[in-house]
Amino acid sequence: MLQITNLIKKGPITCAHLLRQSRHKSKTHWAKLRKKTGPKYKAMNHFDEFYGSVFGKKWDPMKRALLQGPKYVAVINNYGDAEETMEYLTNRGAHCLKKLITVQEDFHKQYSMNTLTSDQEAPVYINKLQQLAEKTHSDEISSIYPNTDNKPERLDFKDDDQISERKEITEQKEPINKSLDQAIADAVIDESRMIDPSIGLTSEALYQYLPATKLKGMNDWVPESTHYSYYSKIVDFPLTIEPETELQYPEHLKVFTYEMDSELKMFPEPKRSQTGVFNYYPMDCGSVLAVLALGLRAGDRVLDLCSAPGGKALVALQTLLPDVVICNDVSISRSNRTQRIFSDYLFDFETGNKWRERVIFKRVDGRMFTDDHGFDKVLVDVPCTTDRHSVTEDDNNIFRPDRVKERLKIPELQSHLLANALRLTKVGGTVVYSTCSLSPIQNDGVVHMALKQVFESNDIIATVVDLTPAVAGLSSTLTLGAGAAAPKYGQLVTPSLSANFGPSYIAKLLRIK
Structure with a gap:
């Protein structure tokens, strides 16, 4: 108080003056304190809580890898000096991805393991997360809708045991005359508000990290924990999962990579070839896997629904298989970026007539995109939380x-x-859905909801293609989610220090009706 009085005597006091004083009193510089509240730190706090609960001990090594520089593969440009480029990269210690897959597939055939590992038991973490979110659902809706007439539809219970147990409780109508000890012993405990400490999850985590949506009869945003329960595991629509035993690798697609734990992790900058285009395109191996999952064939009509910046469409063209590739993106600037990349990698792209019929650009909201002919293959690389970018960059976060x-x-x-x-x-035809997120909600959850939506509104049925056997040959190149990190419908490329690709989620769907 005395200090303030002295300041008043010396001159007018300002908020800026007091703020400077508070800064000097702090042991940590104020600029550093402000940085800790930036978007990338907020993202990391979210992921620590949410992914820590979903993946358990596996999250810490994933986190360390996310914070380091990503690893890339080199997609050789068939319209440049392909043979010279492959020789150059081979001399630098890089390996052909197709050859690595072949070697690893032979290894798996000779040494197949049938024992159950501890990792295969780890999905219990995800199951607990789902059960916990569902238990909170009824209480939250009750608090939002005090009137029972306005409540949205309730979620069905998943387990038959839970249904029968509830039925038995409600059907007990005989009068009860029991002692206090007997009443306590026979009491049914309401676990709807209990938090399971074994998964390290708090109620605060649910409210912060599980996305929100709108409910019937409600115009405001609802608590985030209710959203997960709407991704019900109940299969009330036709759903089959069929394995794909072999990965279809196009003959003309040439991809080079460094081995796991190799000291050489980064490729040099691409160079212009004699034709004026760059000799290879660096990209994440998970993105290449998404294109491989399409199973492209000669003459395919392909749609890249959310194309920008165009890397996956470029890889599809490098297979020399599609007749037509339509690159769609609602953003004009992002679509223009795709065209610039194609100009850098496809010879005579801007002036050659052959490209005008093979590559078509559209600028339509992907939800509203229409077509009269239909497509053989559709790639949907959707907007997502872009986990690696979210924890390393503040711009556009x-x-x-x-x-x-x-x-x-x-x-x-x-x-x-x-x-x-x-x-x-x-x-x-085939649809490949992909994200660059570890979130089970954005991955398996969205696949489940979309399959249910098209069945109910359009009578469309699609089979989930399990790529697990097919991608076994990639185990020496990248880290695929297993145990707690293994999705039900797709494949998850998880970041690791030995092979820092991803995160990438890839789900393959085959339309059968």
């Missing part, structure tokens, strides 16, 4: 305060994009 509603609506947007992709695909 989805965790910025002004993008909260946009982030909460991501699963809704993703499911609509995937549903429309299934509508655009011919019967017998």
Whole structure:
């Protein structure tokens, strides 16, 4: 108080003056303190809580890898000096991805392991997360809707044991005359508000990290924990999962990579070839896997529904298989970026007539995209939380305060994009859904919801293609999610210090009706 009085005597006191004083009193510089509240730190706090609960001990090594520089593969440009480039990269210690897959597949055939590992038992973490979210659902809806007439539809219980148990409780109508000890012994404990400490999850975590959506009869945003329960595991629509035993690797697609734990992790900058285009395109191996999952064939009509910046469409063209590739993106600037990349990698792209019929650019909201002919293959690389970018960059970060509603609506947007992709695909055609997120909500959750949506609204049925056997040959190149990190419908490329690709989620769907 005396200090303030002295300041008043010396001159007018200002907020800026007091702020400077508070800064000097702090042991940590004020600029560093402010940085800790930035979007990338907020994203990391979210992921620590949410992914820590989902993946358990596996999250810490994933986190360390995310914070380091990503690893890339080199996609050789067939329209440049392909042979010279492959020789150059081989001399630098890189290996052909196709050859690595072949060697690893032979190894798996000779030494197949049938024993159950501890990792295979770890999905219990994800099951507990789902059960916990569902238990909180009824209480939250009751607090939002005090009137029973306005409540939205209740979620069905998943387990028959739970249904029968509830039925037995409600059907007990005989009068009860018991002692206090007997009443306590026979009491049914209400576990709907209990938090299971074994998964390290708090109620605060549920409210912060599980995306929100709208409920029937409600116009405001609901608590985030209710959203997960709407991704019900109940299969009330036709759903089959069929394994794919072999990965179809196109003959003309040439991809080079460094081995796991290799000291050489980064390729040199691409160079211009004699034709004027760059000699190879560096990209994440998970993105290459998404294109491989399409199973491209000669003459295919391909749609890349959310194409920008165009890397996956470029890889599809490098297979020399599609007749037509339509690159769609609602953003004009992002679509222009795709065209610039194609100009850098496809010889005579801007002036050659052959490209005008093979590569078509569209600028339409992917949810509204229509087509009269249908597509053989559709790639849906949806907008997501882009986990690696979110924890390393503040610019254009989805965790910025002004993008909260946009982030909460991501699963809704993703499911609509995937549903429309299934509508655009011919019967017998393939849809590949991909994200660059570890979130089970944006991955398996969206696949489940989209399959349910198209069945109910369009009578479309699609089979989930399990790529687990097919991608076994990639185990010496990248780290695939197993145990707690293993999705039900797709494959998850998880970041690791030995092979720092991803995160990438890839799910393959085959339309059968």
